[in-house]
Amino acid sequence: MADQWELLRGAGLGRGFTGTWVESGDAEAVAALLGADLASLQDCDLTTAMAHYRPMAFTERIWTGPHADGWTHALTISGPPPMTTGLTEAGLRFLQIRTMDDYVYDLLYGDGVMTAWLTQRWYGEVVVEPGSMVEPYLREIDPPVMPEAVHSGSGTTEPEYHNLVCLEIYLLLTARMSGRFVDRAWLDEERALYTVPVPPPT
Numbered sequence: 001m002a003d004q005w006e007l008l009r010g011a012g013l014g015r016g017f018t019g020t021w022v023e024s025g026d027a028e029a030v031a032a033l034l035g036a037d038l039a040s041l042q043d044c045d046l047t048t049a050m051a052h053y054r055p056m057a058f059t060e061r062i063w064t065g066p067h068a069d070g071w072t073h074a075l076t077i078s079g080p081p082p083m084t085t086g087l088t089e090a091g092l093r094f095l096q097i098r099t100m101d102d103y104v105y106d107l108l109y110g111d112g113v114m115t116a117w118l119t120q121r122w123y124g125e126v127v128v129e130p131g132s133m134v135e136p137y138l139r140e141i142d143p144p145v146m147p148e149a150v151h152s153g154s155g156t157t158e159p160e161y162h163n164l165v166c167l168e169i170y171l172l173l174t175a176r177m178s179g180r181f182v183d184r185a186w187l188d189e190e191r192a193l194y195t196v197p198v199p200p201p202t
Contacts, residue, residue, distance in 0.1 A: 065191030
């Protein structure tokens with residue numbers, strides 16, 4: 001199977017992306033909970049949506065639709081990551097992966113009651129709270145074979161490709177939990193592109 005990150009990067013998402021996997025089969029309801037303006041709906045494929053691709057732009061857009069049985073996926077095309085407060089308030093489980101340039105953020109997940117982070121260690125491992133919803137799935141993933149840390153006179157540096165290894169673990173985890181990997185068929189599907197209005201300052 002093709003590498004999931006290579007497929008996403010090949011689709012033009014190399015500068016950064018936020019993917020939110022939500023345990024719900026109602027894609028429109030998920031879009032609304034993420035703050036989408038449902039009247040802005042444009043059904044399109046990813047190539048069309050990517051015409052608006054501007055990571056961290058002031059205009060927020062999400063491309064969202066069915067991912068697997070009982071799961072919806074929302075891909076941030078432009079703007080900041082969508083707020084997940086509405087998902088938690090609705091009691092929905094979710095996972096959110098975020099990258100920017102060469103940096104991979106800790107994975108954010110919600111179990112329908114509270115949110116937490118799947119955090120990275122400097123040597124390529126990820127750590128989760130015991131008993132969390134992601135722990136059983138993480139145990140199914142073989143730990144990465146990391147290159148030896150590079151030692152210098154002043155200390156130790158991160159192993160090469162640390163961020164990429166963590167990203168691969170996160171993508172494997174979301175695939176295991178949702179029941180579907182990102183593949184070429186996934187990239188070719190048509191989903192709904194929405195604008196997410198920026199909330200007024202408080």
